[in-house]
Each structure stands twice: as C-alpha cells, then as structure tokens.
Amino acid sequence: MRKVRLEPEHPCFVIAEIAQAHDGSLGTAHAYIDAAARAGADAVKFQTHIAAAESTPAEPWRIRFSPQDATRYDYWRRMEFTEEQWAGLARHAAEKKLSFLSSPFSIEAVDMLLRTGIDGWKIASGEVNNQLLLDKIASTGLPVLLSTGMSPVEEIDEAVALFQTRGIPLTVLQCTSAYPCPPEKTGLNMLEVFRSRYGCTVGLSDHSGTIYAGLAAVALGADALEVHITFSRECFGPDVPASITTAELVQLVDGIRFIERMRTSPVNKNTTARELEPMRALFTKSVVARIELAANTVLREEHLTVRKPGSGIPAHQLRQLVGRKLQRTVAAGHFLSEQDLAEVVTAA
Numbered sequence: 001m002r003k004v005r006l007e008p009e010h011p012c013f014v015i016a017e018i019a020q021a022h023d024g025s026l027g028t029a030h031a032y033i034d035a036a037a038r039a040g041a042d043a044v045k046f047q048t049h050i051a052a053a054e055s056t057p058a059e060p061w062r063i064r065f066s067p068q069d070a071t072r073y074d075y076w077r078r079m080e081f082t083e084e085q086w087a088g089l090a091r092h093a094a095e096k097k098l099s100f101l102s103s104p105f106s107i108e109a110v111d112m113l114l115r116t117g118i119d120g121w122k123i124a125s126g127e128v129n130n131q132l133l134l135d136k137i138a139s140t141g142l143p144v145l146l147s148t149g150m151s152p153v154e155e156i157d158e159a160v161a162l163f164q165t166r167g168i169p170l171t172v173l174q175c176t177s178a179y180p181c182p183p184e185k186t187g188l189n190m191l192e193v194f195r196s197r198y199g200c201t202v203g204l205s206d207h208s209g210t211i212y213a214g215l216a217a218v219a220l221g222a223d224a225l226e227v228h229i230t231f232s233r234e235c236f237g238p239d240v241p242a243s244i245t246t247a248e249l250v251q252l253v254d255g256i257r258f259i260e261r262m263r264t265s266p267v268n269k270n271t272t273a274r275e276l277e278p279m280r281a282l283f284t285k286s287v288v289a290r291i292e293l294a295a296n297t298v299l300r301e302e303h304l305t306v307r308k309p310g311s312g313i314p315a316h317q318l319r320q321l322v323g324r325k326l327q328r329t330v331a332a333g334h335f336l337s338e339q340d341l342a343e344v345v346t347a348a
Helices: 026-039 072-078 083-095 107-116 131-140 153-164 189-198 212-219 246-263 269-275 277-283 315-321
Strands: 013-019 043-048 099-104 120-123 144-147 170-174 201-206 224-230 286-289 304-307 324-326 341-344
Touching: 013 026, 013 246, 026 043, 026 083, 026 224, 026 246, 043 083, 043 107, 083 099, 083 107, 099 107, 107 131, 120 131, 131 153, 144 153, 144 201, 153 170, 170 189, 170 224, 189 201, 201 212, 212 224, 212 246, 224 246, 269 277, 286 315, 304 315
Parallel strands: 013 043, 013 224, 043 099, 099 120, 120 144, 144 170, 170 201, 201 224
Antiparallel strands: 286 304, 324 341
C-alpha cells in the first residue's frame, strides 16, 4: 500500500474521500476503491459510524435528504459495516496500493479499525474538541490529518498540541464546513498560516465540488488534498453537491502532478534561450533590403526592413547597419550579411 507519507518536498498526498457515497452498499464502497486507484489517488478515506456509540435517536438532520430513514440515527445505522466488512475494504485498498484512512466517530470505531488494519486517521471537524477520542487516536501512534472546518484557532491549537507533544505525525487541513463551499470561503490563505504556526505539513479538505480549489492549493504548496468523490452528480446522498466525479478526480490528479513538475523545475531563461535557438531562427526576423540597392549605397533606415526567418543579421541590429556601405548590388528582399557590407561611413 502507499503509506501515509506527508512531508515537505514530497508530492501532494491525494485522498479520495468516499465518506457515505456508498449509501450503505458494501459493493459500491469497493467500487469506489477501484475508481480511486484508477484515478491515481494515494489514499481512500471513509467515515466509520457505529450509531449506538456516537449518536442518539434525538440527533437532528443536517439536511433531511433520506426518505427511507426515519431519523438521522437510523441513517447512521444503515451506513454501518461489520468489522469483517471493514477488514475487506482495508485489504482491497492495500491490493490497489492505496492507503486506507477513516474518520472514526467513537472510541469503539477506533478499536474496530485498528483490528481491521488502518493506515492513518482523519479527525472530522465536529470531533476536534472531543478530548476522549483525540486521546484514543493519539495512543495508536498512527498519522493524523486534522480538519479545522468548524474550529476557532484556540481549539485548533489545543488539538495540535495534543498530537505534537506525543510525537504523532500530523497534517493540519484547512477546511470550511460548507457543502458546497464557495470560493470566497475556501481560505487558501490558511495553508501558510498553519504551516508557520504549527511547523507541520498542511493541506486542504475541499468541499467546493470542483477541481479548481485543489489545483490552487497544490500550486500554493499544499502537502495533502482531500476531496469527496461521487460516480455522478445524479447519485444519491448529502455530499454529492460538495463532491467531484470520479472522472474529474482523474483530471485533478493529472493537474496536480503537472503543477508539481512545474513547481519543482525552475527555469533559467538564458539556458532556455540557448536550447530554443533553432526555434528562435524560425520565429524571429532578419534585416533585409526594402528595395533594390546599388553597390556603394550608404544605407539609411528607409532602405531596410525585417523579415522571417531569423537566420541572418538579427532584427534588433537594423539601426546599427545605418551608415554602412554596400559592397555589391542587392535585390529587394535580400537578407543582408556581413559579406554585403563595407566599413562604417563617418561624417567628414
């Protein structure tokens, strides 16, 4: 599998967030793993819900989207997989060389995921102040991605300190809990704020429903990018408006790798110009005679013009030829050369 390696100077770690896109279907969850692997993602990320351990029937709906579930608690129950099923998903991810990540919403979920084989944790925005859960996750020693979607800076500080004092590999993710998130709320400025404030790797947990925010984050040096995925915008579920399609994930990964090659390949303009000399000859211009000129003509600017290709006297030297005398008659359009010219004529 691709281990959770989030370090400066390494390629951006691309996480395909499946979350509840499977809608409780184990087969669909496995299909998303295959799609993420084909797209070139580094990891898949789920959300692990055990309704009785994290919620109550009194939990209100964020969005009342599911007519088949009487309550949000019922919805979480329908999203549950057995321990054996989670283990199968972890094995499938490993076979596809993907890191297997999840956001646990209870200590029981942490324990189960540890038994099934988890490579790292994502702390969901609503769990950042859950001290019991954070302590449990820290005790595993596995890498952590910390979302900041609903937290003020003081709360983020406390969570970061909890993991950093215990030596846990930590990545802080800028996130805004809006679904979809508009561009003016994306907060790419926080990448550098978090990097400077916490001295750790940083990234974006994106809910824009586009590939644009992720590409911009990588151009600014994001070490990790998490995006929700869906097979189609016509799929069912609360996260579809904030997701990109699996086809768009292919575009996103391609774009990220393109940007990384640009960012890690500084250009020296002088070297580039030398390498492009054959191209310069095609696209630049040379000095030519505007009209037929007799031998011994003392060149004036109106005698001259420039034409492609740039294989003769360069266009920028045209005025330097003014005052030179022709040694032979030349036709209109003739590309001048030093062999055509005599000495510079000086005033008496």
